[in-house]
Amino acid sequence: MLVIGIAGGSGSGKTTVVKAITDHLKEKVVVIPQDAYYKDSSNLSDEEKRNQNFDHPDAIDWPLLSEQLADLKKGKTVQQPVYSYISCSRSKTETVTVTPADVIIIEGILIFTNKKLRDQMDIKIFVDADDDDRLMRVMARDIRERGKNVEWVIERYSRTVKPMYLQFIEPSKRFADIIIPQGGHNTVGISVIINTVEKALAESK
Secondary structure (H helix, E strand, O other), X not given: OEEEEEEOOOOOOHHHHHHHHHHHHHHHEEEEEHHHHEXXXXXXXXXXXXXXXXXXXXHEOHHHHHHHHHHHHOOOOEEEEEEEOXXXXXXXXXXXXXXXXXXXXXXXXXXXXXXXXXXXXXXXXXXXXXXXXXXXXXXXXXXXXXXXXXXHHHHHHHHHHHHHHHHHHOHHHHHOOEEEOOHHHOHHHHHHHHHHHHHHHHHHO
């Protein structure tokens, strides 16, 4: 079993890289998104939810994420939580059943900031991209998928996304084994990753 961590700022192209790997490896891979492990905030007021900082390490339930990854590595099935950005809450009735696979990909902006989780990874990849490119992707995603408007996205980007990137995410790049510049547009870098994963899988058998 191979555990791959894929980190990078919001809008850097992590999803594109993950999709390229999963499309190639098919049923051999399972993806664990950091976003599923945000702490439940359903008890907060609407104003508090609006000001919630999703880009700070304290927003993540690291113990649960580390525990479920450890269980998957032991061959156990886990019940992954379901988190809603719209209500800022974790579902109390719904979970996603995740079964072990040859390759486990953990994907998220903050995953290299937690040492316990980082130490469980075999390969650490950081997807890098220009600030302007990331902002455009974040804007398109939040408007399309999360029902936000342009003003909200720009305000949040200025208030939390960019400062947290500089404080936590960009410095975590030093833990990466592989850095992919140009984000998801770097097809050569993605090909190198796929070849590296295939070689590691072959050597582990």
